[in-house]
Amino acid sequence: MSIRYPRPLRPGDRVGVTSPSSGVAEPLRGRLDAAIKEVEARGYEVVVGRCMDGTTHISAPAAERAAELTGMLTDPTIRAVVPPWGGETAIDLMSHLDFEAIGRAEPTWLVGYSDMSTVLAPLTLLTGVATVHGNNLMDTPYRVPEGLVSWLDVVAAPQGEPFAQTPPGRHYTGGRPDWIGDPGMRDLPLAGNGGWRRLDGGGDLDVEGRLIGGCVETVAPLAGSPYLDTRGFAGEEPLLVYVEACEDDALVICRHLHGMRLAGFFDRAAAVLVGRTRAPDAPTLTQDEAVLDALGPLGVPILADVECGHVAPYLPLVNGARGRVVHTAARSEIVQTLD
Known part of the structure; x- marks a missing residue:
């Protein structure tokens, strides 16, 4: 299976936000807003989905979370999808995600870590579409230490050009x-x-x-x-x-x-x-x-x-x-x- 890379993001592109695992409780909506503004400051339009509820450990029933994630990953107008964070039970999405449809669509960046790696690794292994493990949306406002890059840098990187990272110590x-x-x-x-x-x-x-x-x-x-x-x-x-x-x-x-x-x-x-x-x-x-x-x-x-x-x-x-x-x-x- 060959690896397929989504095209680099350009100003004006749309970034989808959904919670395939845990949503965001009301007291933390201020952080969510700050993180969204950080993405918008790069020139992107942010689209927030419906599966964002943070009152329990899941943002919505599994079928709804899977449908929203599949929809964003197959929407040609959305060029990257990033969750606020991980959670606990993203494994319940496996039987609901339409990996065939995602694999047929033009590749879209999916970003995250923690419970999101439950989705990232299978998506790459089953479809060949590259995914980014390393940041969640709520981490995005943090200044990046010298030697590292942000997920925002990765999704905008030209394909074929290497990029290096070194431990900041x-x-x-x-x-x-x-x-x-x-x-x-x-x-x-x-x-x-x-x-x-x-x-x-x-x-x-x-x-x-x-x-x-x-x-x-x-x-x-x-x-x-x-x-x-x-x-x-x-x-x-x-x-x-x-x-x-x-x-x-x-x-x-x-x-x-x-x-x-x-x-x-x-x-x-x-x-x-x-x-x-x-x-x-x-x-x-x-x-x-x-x-x-x-x-x-x-x-x-x-x-x-x-x-x-x-x-x-x-x-x-x-x-x-x-x-x-x-x-x-x-x-x-x-x-x-x-x-």
Whole structure:
């Protein structure tokens, strides 16, 4: 299956906002408005869907959420779709989404992370349409640290031209930001220090492959199903598989990763990128040890503390893009090419 990239966004294009998983509670509508204004400031028209209710863990019944998302992804006037954030049960969309119609339509960018990776990875694997993992709409007002790019930069990037990202060496260590008191918040105190780390031993790393991955807690239940099948994806090219833990303890993450490995998700991995996490260790197992226990048998490089998870700042990764990861004592970089 060849990878298809949506065309780059241009000023005047329309961006759809819908909540395929959780909607936005009324006290947080100010943050939603601020995020929409950030997108409009780039010259785009924003179209907000009906599935936005935030009174429960889902914005609407599954069939309605799936229909709205399918409609936006097949509407030729909408060039990108971004949710406010993830949620809990986007897995209930799988049997309702019209992947065939989405695959036939002119490609549209779909952006998100967390529970949205439950949709992003299957969409790319089943249709060949590239998707963007890395930011949600509510994160968009944050200033992007030097070395990283915003999802808004990715969806406007010229196809075929590589773009590089490097770890800023700083990350957020605080609790939930106060978007109610400061809905337009643009700066997070990046008080934590540290860059990428090899979990599987030392030595320089220089590896290439097609990117695919997502949030462990939300994509692991799809392992072994047609929705997370990497066989035949991007021909026989090697894969750069990225995973990240949101909140489950190390024992749960270990079981999930074992299950994904046994289902074949990592079979063509040339390397595994592991997102920085605040998820807790278990009394007898750390998060690092969980990864090594489950994925060490692969015998491939494992790079930890990559900014592709729930810890800000965020490093967007394009599912389906050709990636090259370099990690040495002097340099850490990922270069993605939309070809």
